[in-house]
Structure formats: structure tokens, C-alpha cells
Amino acid sequence: MPQLDAATYLNQITWLTIFFVTYYRVGLNFILPALSGRLKTRAKKAALAKGRVSGFDGERQAALSGYDTTVSSSCGWVTRSLVSAVAQGDAWRSEQVRNVDAGALRNGNVEYLNAVSNARAQRVLVKNIDTTQG
Numbered sequence: 001m002p003q004l005d006a007a008t009y010l011n012q013i014t015w016l017t018i019f020f021v022t023y024y025r026v027g028l029n030f031i032l033p034a035l036s037g038r039l040k041t042r043a044k045k046a047a048l049a050k051g052r053v054s055g056f057d058g059e060r061q062a063a064l065s066g067y068d069t070t071v072s073s074s075c076g077w078v079t080r081s082l083v084s085a086v087a088q089g090d091a092w093r094s095e096q097v098r099n100v101d102a103g104a105l106r107n108g109n110v111e112y113l114n115a116v117s118n119a120r121a122q123r124v125l126v127k128n129i130d131t132t133q134g
Contacts, residue, residue, distance in 0.1 A: 002008070 003012075
């Protein structure tokens with residue numbers, strides 16, 4: 001196996017040291033400072049955003065109270081309008097029932113009473129005829 005060849009140990013160790021030291025220096029001088037700067041910037045932005053959000057609490061409370069006021073006044077108006085519409089509908093329905101009772105049902109009742117009285121009269125006549133002939 002070429003990895004275990006004693007003649008190439010020094011060459012392998014040299015190149016390993018060169019690559020390791022180079023990567024260590026690049027990481028120490030370029031990668032770690034860039035990561036550290038980004039993390040600090042992110043932390044500062046988060047702190048600023050948190051401060052701005054807490055500044056909006058008063059505005060949020062004002063908006064919510066305005067919303068609650070608007071909704072409650074709208075609900076009151078809707079309730080009053082609905083009660084008024086129901087009252088007008090009941091009045092209209094009562095008037096229509098009175099009109100129907102006064103007009104169409106009266107004529108129907110008169111016709112019904114006439115039909116019933118005619119039927120009774122016929123029965124009485126039939127009974128009278130049967131008793132006189134029998």
C-alpha cells in the first residue's frame with residue numbers, strides 16, 4: 001500500500017502541514033472575522049427591530065380601541081335598523097292580514113254559508129217530501 005511506504009512519509013507530512021497551516025490562516029484571517037461581523041450585525045438588527053416593535057405598542061393599542069369603538073357603534077346601528085325593519089314588516093303583515101280578512105275571506109265565508117244553508121234546506125225538503133209521501 002502506498003500510504004504505508006516509509007519513503008514517502010516525509011513528503012506526505014510536509015504537504016499535510018502546508019495545507020493545514022494555509023487553511024488555518026485563511027480561516028483565522030478571513031472566514032472567522034466575516035462570520036463574526038455578520039453575527040454582530042444580525043444581533044444589532046434584531047435589537048433595533050425589537051425596539052421599533054415595542055415603539056408600536058401605543059399605536060397598536062390606539063388602533064385596537066378605535067376598531068372596538070367602530071365595531072360597537074356599527075353593531076348598535078345594525079341592531080336598531082334590524083329592529084325597525086322587523087317592526088315595519090310586522091305592521092305590513094298585520095295590515096295585509098286585515099285586508100285579506102276584510103275582503104277575500106268575507107266573500108269566501110259568505111259563499112260557504114250559502115252552500116251550507118242550501119244543503120240543509122235540501123235535506124229538510126227531502127225529509128218533508130219523504131214524510132208526506134210515506
